[in-house]
Amino acid sequence: MSDHHKTMTLTLIVWRQKGPNDPGKFETYTAKGITEHHSFLEMLDVVNEDLIKSGKEPICFDHDCREGICGMCSQVINGAPHGGQDRTTVCQLHMRKFKDGDTIYIEPWRARAFPIIKDLVVDRSALDTIVQAGAYVSCHTGGVPDGNAILIPKPAADESMDAAECVGCGACVAGCPNGAAMLFTGAKVSQFAVLPQGKPEAAARVKNLVDAMASCGFGNCTNHYECQVACPKGINVKFIARMNREFLKAQFV
Amino acid sequence: MILDGKCPTGPIQQTWDKHRFDLKLVNPANKRKYNIIVVGTGLAGGAAAASLGELGYNVQAFCYQDSPRRAHSIAAQGGINAAKNYPNDGDSIYRLFYDTIKGGDFRAREADVWRLAQVSNNIIDQCVAQGVPFARDYAGYLDNRSFGGAQVSRTFYARGQTGQQLLLGAYSALSRQIKLGTVKMFNRREMLDLVVVDGVAKGITCRNLITGELESYAADAVCLCTGGYVNVFYLSTNAMGCSVTANWKAHKKGAFFANPCYTQIHPTCIPQAGDYQSKLTLMSESLRNDGRCWVPKRKEDCGKHPNEVPEEDRDYYLERKYPSFGNLAPRDIASRAAKEQCDDGRGVGPGGRGVYLDFSTSIKRVGADTIKERYGNLFEMYEKITDEDGYKRPMRMYPAPHYSMGGLWVDYNLQSNIPGLFVLGEANFSVHGANRLGASALMQGLADGYFVIPYTIGGYLATVKPSGTNTDHVEFKKSIEDVNAYTNKLLNVNGKKTVSEFMRELGGLMWENCGMARTKESLETNLKKIPALREEFWKNVKVTGSGKEFNQDLENAGRTADFLEFAELMCRDAHHRNESCGGHFRVEYQDQGEAQRDDANYCYVGAWEYKGDNKTPELHKEPLKFDNVHLAVRSYK
Numbered sequence: 001m002s003d004h005h006k007t008m009t010l011t012l013i014v015w016r017q018k019g020p021n022d023p024g025k026f027e028t029y030t031a032k033g034i035t036e037h038h039s040f041l042e043m044l045d046v047v048n049e050d051l052i053k054s055g056k057e058p059i060c061f062d063h064d065c066r067e068g069i070c071g072m073c074s075q076v077i078n079g080a081p082h083g084g085q086d087r088t089t090v091c092q093l094h095m096r097k098f099k100d101g102d103t104i105y106i107e108p109w110r111a112r113a114f115p116i117i118k119d120l121v122v123d124r125s126a127l128d129t130i131v132q133a134g135a136y137v138s139c140h141t142g143g144v145p146d147g148n149a150i151l152i153p154k155p156a157a158d159e160s161m162d163a164a165e166c167v168g169c170g171a172c173v174a175g176c177p178n179g180a181a182m183l184f185t186g187a188k189v190s191q192f193a194v195l196p197q198g199k200p201e202a203a204a205r206v207k208n209l210v211d212a213m214a215s216c217g218f219g220n221c222t223n224h225y226e227c228q229v230a231c232p233k234g235i236n237v238k239f240i241a242r243m244n245r246e247f248l249k250a251q252f253v
Numbered sequence: 254m255i256l257d258g259k260c261p262t263g264p265i266q267q268t269w270d271k272h273r274f275d276l277k278l279v280n281p282a283n284k285r286k287y288n289i290i291v292v293g294t295g296l297a298g299g300a301a302a303a304s305l306g307e308l309g310y311n312v313q314a315f316c317y318q319d320s321p322r323r324a325h326s327i328a329a330q331g332g333i334n335a336a337k338n339y340p341n342d343g344d345s346i347y348r349l350f351y352d353t354i355k356g357g358d359f360r361a362r363e364a365d366v367w368r369l370a371q372v373s374n375n376i377i378d379q380c381v382a383q384g385v386p387f388a389r390d391y392a393g394y395l396d397n398r399s400f401g402g403a404q405v406s407r408t409f410y411a412r413g414q415t416g417q418q419l420l421l422g423a424y425s426a427l428s429r430q431i432k433l434g435t436v437k438m439f440n441r442r443e444m445l446d447l448v449v450v451d452g453v454a455k456g457i458t459c460r461n462l463i464t465g466e467l468e469s470y471a472a473d474a475v476c477l478c479t480g481g482y483v484n485v486f487y488l489s490t491n492a493m494g495c496s497v498t499a500n501w502k503a504h505k506k507g508a509f510f511a512n513p514c515y516t517q518i519h520p521t522c523i524p525q526a527g528d529y530q531s532k533l534t535l536m537s538e539s540l541r542n543d544g545r546c547w548v549p550k551r552k553e554d555c556g557k558h559p560n561e562v563p564e565e566d567r568d569y570y571l572e573r574k575y576p577s578f579g580n581l582a583p584r585d586i587a588s589r590a591a592k593e594q595c596d597d598g599r600g601v602g603p604g605g606r607g608v609y610l611d612f613s614t615s616i617k618r619v620g621a622d623t624i625k626e627r628y629g630n631l632f633e634m635y636e637k638i639t640d641e642d643g644y645k646r647p648m649r650m651y652p653a654p655h656y657s658m659g660g661l662w663v664d665y666n667l668q669s670n671i672p673g674l675f676v677l678g679e680a681n682f683s684v685h686g687a688n689r690l691g692a693s694a695l696m697q698g699l700a701d702g703y704f705v706i707p708y709t710i711g712g713y714l715a716t717v718k719p720s721g722t723n724t725d726h727v728e729f730k731k732s733i734e735d736v737n738a739y740t741n742k743l744l745n746v747n748g749k750k751t752v753s754e755f756m757r758e759l760g761g762l763m764w765e766n767c768g769m770a771r772t773k774e775s776l777e778t779n780l781k782k783i784p785a786l787r788e789e790f791w792k793n794v795k796v797t798g799s800g801k802e803f804n805q806d807l808e809n810a811g812r813t814a815d816f817l818e819f820a821e822l823m824c825r826d827a828h829h830r831n832e833s834c835g836g837h838f839r840v841e842y843q844d845q846g847e848a849q850r851d852d853a854n855y856c857y858v859g860a861w862e863y864k865g866d867n868k869t870p871e872l873h874k875e876p877l878k879f880d881n882v883h884l885a886v887r888s889y890k
Contacts, residue, residue, distance in 0.1 A: 136425035144382035149395030
């Protein structure tokens with residue numbers, strides 16, 4: 001661990017936008033007294049405290065758990081969703097990744113399906129709409145068999161879990177030049193497709209999810225794989241391939 | 254007033270089954286005439302909204318986040334308990350019941366805990382059916398791990414993110430009902446008032462967090478699934494948005510607040526690094542399966558690199574003090590033991606507020622790959638925050654506020670003392686007594702949501718006429734006016750200190766004087782300082798922007814204002830309870846460092862009634878009876 005007392009001064013160029021119909025623009029701020037142990041959001045807290053004290057409106061940004069699991073935080077930092085550190089959400093990005101004097105650009109997720117609410121806050125309800133279209137097993141509460149009555153080979157359980165790690169932050173959409181939600185949707189399709197519980201509805205599920213994706217205004221995949229790079233949970237693009245395979249299979253059911 | 258929990262009587266094994274039969278039913282065709290509001294969409298709220306919608310009720314569900322999938326249940330790492338006894342190691346419903354009563358230091362209701370243990374097995378089945386990818390062995394069977402306070406392996410898990418997977422299960426069930434139209438979902442709404450008409454809960458007032466507009470919603474019953482209040486300490490493992498607000502507003506409308514002083518300080522969290530810090534991060538209790546807690550035996554060694562402290566100079570204090578449970582001692586006990594070592598000057602890291610959690614023995618035994626498979630994401634998280642590699646040097650840990658066992662008072666039906674107001678999950682007080690065992694919070698949230706409320710709410714609704722969703726009643730208008738006036742009051746103080754400055758100050762007072770150890774004097778200090786801080790807040794807080802827009806500063810101001818009122822009640826409760834039990838440790842009442850209960854005088858639930866602003870609340874008691882597990886000194890030695 002390096003010196004605790006050294007602090008950094010940074011120049012922030014932040015997207016400010018009053019509402020969905022406001023044109024929005026970049027504003028410049030200075031962040032002072034930042035240590036390497038500050039998280040990126042704690043650095044913004046410091047800036048916001050200064051803004052409030054000087055009677056200015058603080059920068060709005062979504063955040064909640066601040067431990068990398070709720071998927072609420074969503075900022076494009078220097079052009080990269082979540083700041084570009086491997087498998088890291090903004091809230092887990094620490095200032096030790098920056099150095100004194102750096103200039104940092106901060107923008108919201110930008111995608112047609114994610115209208116801006118204010119500043120860095122966007123509306124991601126389109127992701128909920130995709131899930132509502134069928135990313136579930138239609139079981140009832142109660143009346144289900146014993147947990148061990150359905151044996152699931154470990155590799156299948158592990159693969160399902162790999163897909164289920166998605167936190168629904170939308171970085172894959174923000175990172176995609178087409179604003180596609182294929183990684184998100186592919187992960188949902190795959191989580192259930194590999195499990196016996198998911199098989200009965202597999203064909204209808206993939207069709208409904210793909211339809212919902214299109215009607216929400218998401219683009220299509222042209223194999224840039226930027227989504228996988230942006231994903232803070234390391235969701236693999238192989239799940240997009242699986243979705244395509246499931247989709248094709250579904251045409252013959 | 255002596256409160257009646259309305260617990261069924263008779264042999265404990267039959268209580269829930271008998272009660273379910275005794276509850277009145279709502280005819281399937283009549284269910285659609287009833288409206289239910291569910292506030293909060295974590296495990297309790299998500300599961301309740303989905304299950305009630307599926308039964309045929311009209312449900313309106315609310316959350317402050319941008320999606321119901323983000324509630325803080327998502328952050329639970331380690332697992333969920335169930336009495337399946339799959340490992341054949343001696344578990345049973347009775348043992349889970351017994352462990353939970355004992356773990357809670359005999360301050361929970363037997364019947365509620367029995368029911369929880371009984372339905373625990375249904376939860377696992379339900380989640381598996383939903384496609385929750387629990388860990389499995391190579392034969393395809395569900396895997397288990399151990400957790401604190403138990404000598405059996407009964408914890409089911411999904412890597413280090415069980416909470417997220419269970420929440421996604423509930424969220425997917427909820428999403429299915431939203432699609433079917435039985436549940437209407439309202440995101441980015443914060444409940445700011447409970448509407449009570451003629452003594453009965455009939456709706457809520459919310460702020461639309463996007464537009465700032467105040468909105469009224471009416472229903473035949475309101476379910477609060479709004480989580481816990483340990484953000485009263487400012488630094489906790491809770492999400493930033495977790496607050497006491499919904500519960501406090503309901504309390505001010507008449508709902509009793511039970512055992513607010515029972516808060517859980519989790520033993521293994523990443524120590525605070527600086528004053529700017531906004532939250533603390535928990536490291537799952539499951540790590541104590543393979544990690545050993547130690548501090549140097551001698552103060553002089555505390556500054557050394559841990560790997561340079563030889564084995565014989567290390568004090569594995571949990572193994573020393575509690576040989577039969579060792580590193581898997583329950584949370585309250587493990588936290589206090591950590592504090593004890595640090596208070597003794599043998600803590601490590603910045604400020605000497607830390608103990609080591611060391612994996613080297615396990616890595617030698619099973620290999621780094623196995624450890625990585627079990628806890629890989631936790632090691633990653635630790636490294637991101639501290640820049641240290643937990644595989645190569647022991648992690649540093651310190652206790653942090655994590656969970657509230659106290660909450661709104663409910664009877665066996667999860668109904669508060671206000672008819673029509675139900676409280677589920679962490680928001681109620683019912684099953685964890687004075688200390689919650691690990692992997693039990695997920696169990697309770699889902700038990701309440703999937704398997705309790707669908708039955709008990711019917712028992713209530715069958716006795717009332719459907720009243721529709723009309724919000725014309727004068728009480729709805731009055732509520733909107735009151736909330737509006739309150740919001741304007743916050744915005745118009747226009748002082749000099751920020752909301753965070755007040756919250757930090759309050760958190761500091763609570764941690765110092767009402768934290769892991771409390772004394773009569775420290776609590777009396779707080780009972781003086783908190784009202785003064787509250788007065789200063791209303792004179793000198795600075796809130797920017799207006800009430801007619803997306804305004805996060807205003808959101809925080811409202812939550813802080815409520816914490817400033819609630820904190821006083823919490824201290825008052827801690828002050829009145831002249832005993833130590835579970836997470837409530839009064840320094841005056843101990844026996845060789847262990848909590849000393851006073852069953853003769855304090856074997857009751859303390860439920861407080863709000864009597865008006867700046868008036869002393871009134872204490873009501875619900876005596877606790879133990880017919881099955883005999884009151885005994887809790888020992889893990």
